[in-house]
Amino acid sequence: MSTSGAVGGAVTATCAAVDLGASSGRVILGRVGAGELSTTEVARFDNTPIRIARGAGRDRLHWNVLGLYRDILAGLRIASASAELHSIGIDSWAVDYGLLDADGELLGNPIHYRDSRTDGVLDQVRATLGAERIYATTGIQFMPINTLIQLVAARDTAALTAASSLLLIPDLLCYWLTGQRGAEVTNASTTQLLDVRRREWAWELVRAAGIDETLLPPLREPGERIGLVDGTARAELGGGELPVVAVGSHDTASAIVAVPTVTRRFGYVSCGTWSLVGLELDAPVVSEAGRTANFTNELGVDGTTRYLRNVMGLWLLQESLRTWADAGRPAELSGLLADAARAEPFRSIVDPDDPRFLAPGDMPARIAQACRETGQPVPETQAQLVRCVLESLALAYRRTLRQACALSGREVDVLHIVGGGSRNELLCRLTADACGIPVVAGPVEATALGNLLVQARAAGGSGVGDLTAMRALVAATQEVREYAPSGAASDFDAAARRLD
Known part of the structure; x- marks a missing residue:
């Protein structure tokens, strides 16, 4: 971890923001301190979904999350070679997730929220669980893309049956960097599985929907330190102690900060x-x-x-x-x-x-x-x-x-x-x-700026209270x-x- 940029008690934090959108991703190098907020885009890459034919009308639209991770690491290599980093933070779109088995292995590329598997499921969930009950607990609008709806649609699939953990997209990528599992709360709130008043999982609703509650990891707040970059990623990024920080990992949460x-x-x-x-x-x-x-x-x-x-x-x-x-x-x-x-x-x-x-x-x-x-x-x-x-x-x-x-x-x-x-x-x-x-x-660049600001505050950067x-x-x-x-x-x- 860098302590560079401290002059007369002022601290300028140098951080890398990974910002993933539905069509592209970027790695942004930022400097944040008293009167300073500057960014440099060090990498940009496509985020192109992949449609896989399974026969009998069961095509599925997937995210190429392994390709995204490869591109993220390539961008982070450039960032870490350009400056001594205080930390890394990752934000992305909401609602989609990866499933891990008991050994922590990914059970297939995550399915895209625009996939047709949820057709008709929203009405089924509202009828079964009650729209008023769901909204009173979660406060989330009803959309067929919501994680709750996706999980009900996937309830009898082999992947969900074999899964031991569910991680939203930015949390999955942070897990691969650090080995630490969790769910950042701004993104978790979009799932329609979170009690919006208590800022905790809505366990009763989860059970009523037939979802295995052990799939949901512990929650974390923006600004919390997730862990240090570990394993092969640590070697690729220079071998030093580089923290990964939870930011507003829903990209809109980061954007509104800025x-x-x-x-x-x-x-x-x-x-x-x-x-x-x-x-x-x-x-x-x-x-x-x-x-x-x-x-x-x-x-x-x-x-x-x-x-x-x-x-x-x-x-x-x-x-x-x-x-x-x-x-x-x-x-x-x-x-x-x-x-x-x-x-x-x-x-x-x-x-x-x-x-x-x-x-x-x-x-x-x-x-x-x-x-x-x-x-x-x-x-x-x-x-x-x-x-x-x-x-x-x-x-x-x-x-x-x-x-x-x-x-x-x-x-x-x-x-x-x-x-x-x-x-x-x-x-x-x-x-x-x-x-x-x-x-x-x-x-x-509001999303990347909000991501960087939360990281900089966690690092003790000046002017970001x-x-x-x-x-x-x-x-x-x-x-x-x-x-x-x-x-x-x-x-x-x-x-x-x-x-x-």
């Missing part, structure tokens, strides 16, 4: 493949109205609650681009966005949360069908479709933010868009107009852009009525 705000009256959109739209609260809001509106209470860093709802997000645009490329019609995104900005406004609007948009496939065809069913013009050009997607997302953000405020009693003065979507100028401008409040876009101090450091050091509403909210009102 919202550059000085006020509590803010909303956020963590914008990437998914868009997580909501508020930061001091305690969960587990109400019947919240359940009906399908809002979720995910645990955050320092005892906070992320009160939000998932919106399908830029997945619609990503899948459209992939579909066009596969059909021999590749399109460059910046040019498409420029053309979409000039396209006719509000020509077509869809609900991004329509279940038909969840699975991989021909997204333009699905959007066209949704437009036909609502009596709207079908997008005829790529620019028209992009305009449709972005205006639809802005409307969904508005609807979700307004509901979050009404259900929680919290008012907001500003909406922060963080993550990759903050670079999408057209989306940010449309969102400001739709919501009628200023939008602050950035930082793009509580969330307020962390966010002040982000605001002072990171580039953001503000979009003021142009007064077009009434146009969005009219567009929204098409979907009522």
Whole structure:
């Protein structure tokens, strides 16, 4: 462990953040201290799911988690060769998991949350266990991707029967680095297996769902030291004593740490493949109205609650681009966005949360069908479709933010868009107009920054005490852009009525 960077009592922590998204991963080298928060991307790699045919219509969509671990180690080798590290932290998407046998061996590559094995299982679970009971305990919105639903779908499989431990994706990767098993609480809260008020596993619900409670590992909080890099990984990373620290391992939890705000009256959109739209609260809001509106209470860093709802997000645009490329019609995104900005406004609007948009496939065809069913013009050009997607997302953000405020009693003065979507100028401008409040876009690397900040605090870094101090450091050091509403909210009102 490094103690470098200490001058006159000040400590600058040098840490490596592993940030895994649904389509790519990065290793970010960061320096954090008094007045300093800098990052260098040392590695980027694809995260491409693999579909495996098993015959008789039993194809499965898997994550290539072994390939991810290989790429992570390669990136960490670069980081550790570039600087003496204080620690490593890993964040990723939520809900998916790996199963280990009694010897700690992985029982197959984890199954992707977009796999069809959970089709119809959500309704079965609600009917069997009771939607009110599940929500009152976990505070989590009902989605077919939730870990609870996945485990019920897998209940009679050979892998689950043989398993002795379940680890969520970032915890699995930390286990391979350190040999220590556990479940970081911000990610565990997304599983729909955690008691959101007690911040512990909901054992009664776990048993009622027919899940072996011995599968679930001990919980850990952000900032806890998991262990030292061990085994072959230690040799690959220089052989020194290098701690792995639990961060907000759900990528949204880390991203919200890095919202550059000085006020509590803010909303956020963590914008990437998914868009997580909501508020930061001091305690969960587990109400019947919240359940009906399908809002979720995910645990955050320092005892906070992320009160939000998932919106399908830029997945619609990503899948459209992939579909066009596969059909021999590749399109460059910046040019498409420029053309979409000039396209006719509000020509077509869809609900991004329509279940038909969840699975991989021909997204333009699905959007066209949704437009036909609502009596709207079908997008005829790529620019028209992009305009449709972005205006639809802005409307969904508005609807979700307004509901979050009404259900929680919290008012907001500003909406922060963080993550990759903050670079999408057209989306940010449309969102400001739709919501009628200023939008602050950035930082793009919010997730990695939040990951690094929690690590730096664990290492005793200067200027990174509580969330307020962390966010002040982000605001002072990171580039953001503000979009003021142009007064077009009434146009969005009219567009929204098409979907009522």
